[in-house]
Amino acid sequence: MAETKRLKPFINGAFVASKTEIYTDAFDPSTGEVIAKVPSCTKDEVVLAIQSAKAAYPSWSATPVVKRVQVLHKVRALIETHMDELTELVARENGKSWAEAQGDVLKAKEGTEHAIAAPSLMMGESLMDASKGYDTVLYYESLGVFAGIVPYNFPAMIPMGWMVPICVATGNTIVIKAASFTSQSALRFAELYKEAGLPDGVLNIVTASRREAEIFLNHPDIKGVSFVGSTTVGKHIYQIAAGNGKRVQALCEAKNHALVMHDAHIGRSAAGIINSAFGCGGQRCMALPVVVAEEVIADELVVKLKELASNLKIGPAYDKSTQLGPVVNADHKKYVSDWIQKGIAKGATVVLDGRDVVVEGYENGFYLAPTILDNITPEMSVGQEEIFGPVLCIKRVKNFEEGLAVMNANAFANGSVIYTQNGYFAREFARHTDGGMVGINVGIPVPLGVFPFSGHKNSFFGDLHCLGKDGFRFFTETKVVTTHWFDEEEAKKEVTGTWDGTI
Secondary structure, three states, X not given: OOOOOEOXXXXXXXXXXXXXXXXXXXXXXXXXXXXXXXXXXXXXXXXXXXXXXXXXXXXXXXXXXXXXXXXXXXXXXXXXXXXXXXXXXXXXXXXXXXXXXXXXXXXXHHHHHHHOOHHHHXXXXXXXXXXOOEEEEEEEEEOOEEEEEOOOXXXXXXXXXXXXXXXXXXXXXXXXXXXXXXXXXXXXXXXXXXXXXXXXXXXXXXXXXXXXXXXXXXXXXXXXXXXXXXXXXXXXXXXXXXXXXXXXXXXXXXXXXXXXXXXXXXXXXXXXXXXXXXXXXXXXXXXXOEEEEEHHHHHHHHHHHHHHHHOOOEOOOOOOOOOEOOOOOHHHHHHHHHHHHHXXXXXXXXXXXXXXXXXXXXXXXXXXXXXXXXXXXXXXXXXXXXXXXXXXXXXXXXXXXXXXXXHHOOOEEOEEEEEOOOHHHHHHHHHXXXXXXXXXXXXXXXXXXXXXXXXXXXXXXXXXXXXXXXXXXXXXEEEEEEEEOOOHHHHOOOOOOOOOOOO
């Protein structure tokens, strides 16, 4: 039997064998088999990655932006060339179905395409005669070395769509701490970036424990931290890193709700909810784990949701006919299962219980079938906290106003959705929901990358979101230059006013 491969961090343009003695098992969730040993890089190795990024920064930041994005053009082409390979890699290490894994890679390509627009999006502003004879120009400049700390659930999109492309396009360098369970995708992307001509040290990838990740929050050479993960960790990162004068964007947990009105098309709305609740195994911060249904149509809606959820094909991620793959590992399967039991113990009505599913030929995989819990009340934590699995909770309300109040009572506000054919309800919902990304008959209202991923409340800590123009502003700082040229008469003056003519 072949020895399980040991992964290596990517530092200064090369894969370097770690000196650590601590390795984490990475699994194929579809089979339960260990497919890689992932190093918990040492403190010295994390610092070396930061130093490599710092050394690469002066030359890279001095490279004209039109030259920098030429590398990203090549990266985009390589993503297309290796689409099937990257898709299978994501599916095999994460457990997403083939279509979902391909979407993960396509979102990395989309982020790359957005970053290619850097020559336009980094354009500044100018005003001639801002004051008489004084001209002012605003420039956007890079800052230095950034750190990206990423979760397991989107191993292509988050590091290689949200973080790396804009960071390097704007002239910065970066160290990514990949999630140990799903780090192979990011490491393969690093090879593609090198093949595309990215200079050594501009992109570095390590795997490490939280202890080593703390280095990013305190190291003087790190100018900013982009994080995606739990709210507890995100808040900690925001407090420590921002306290050290670093920029922070921390994208955190969610408990997105959908309000289904009495006038909604039940069949089509239910189809959208099923996709949103159970796609990617529910392991995404824009999943739809709660439906708030008007009582008059709640029974009909629940019957339809049960029917559609029961018909989903559950199987291995890389079987292209699979509609719902496994969750990421055994520990997470137990975590989600415990949440289901907690909801039942608190009085939730079980519509579907997906804990006992077995996939023939893949009995050791980490599978959970769709679970639907009805009659969720405000005191049930299963309807308030993020579960990150294929679990859908139903809350029943009398009308629009009660439904909106129930939704806005939640501590998180990544996305919110309404299903209705009524323009008044749609407009009032868009105006008054706390959700930062709003769907009107759209179950997963993640905007294209030219718009920001704009979570609110405990779903986000920071000022500038990822992607869109926010993303470019996060990775750059403004410099304002005021210029004044002396004519012959003024050149003779030896006294000037307090504000030197700028008022």
